[in-house]
Amino acid sequence: MVKEIEKTGLPVVHMCTVVPISLTVGANRIVPTVAIPHPLGDPSLSEDEEKKLRRKLVEKALQSLQTEIDAQTVFD
Template identity: 55%
Template sequence: MVKEIERAGFPVVQMCNLIPVATTVGSNRIVPTISIPYPLGNPADSKEHQWKLRYHRVGVALDALATDIEEQTVFKVKI
C-alpha cells in the first residue's frame, strides 16, 4: 500500500520494527519502532519515558517525510 500511495504523489513514512520486510515490500522511508505489540512505547516504562520515546520517533518520522530521497532509506533513531 505504501508504494501505491507514493505512486499517487504523496510521500509516506512507514514506521515498523521489521525493517527487512519493509525494505522487501518497497517502502522508501522507514523509521524503526520498538516492538510488534507496542511499536511506539513500552507499557512497563514510566509514562514520561514512553512520551519521550513517542515524541522522538514521531519527530524522526516527520523529518523523514520532509526529506528528499533517491533510494530506500532507514532513518536512525535514538535507542
C-alpha cells in the same frame, strides 16, 4: 499499502519494527520502531518516558518526510 499511496505522489514514512520486511515490500522512508505489539511505545517505561520516546520517533518520522531521497532509506 505504502507503495500504493506513495504512487499517487504523497510522501509516506513507514514506521515499523521488522525493517527487512519493509525493505522487501518497497517502502522508501522507513523509521524503525520499538516492538511488534507496541511499535510506538514501551509499556516497561513510565507514562512520561514512554510519551517522550513516542515523540522522538514521531519527530524522526517527520524529519524523514522533509528529507529528499532517491532510494530506500532507513532513518535510524
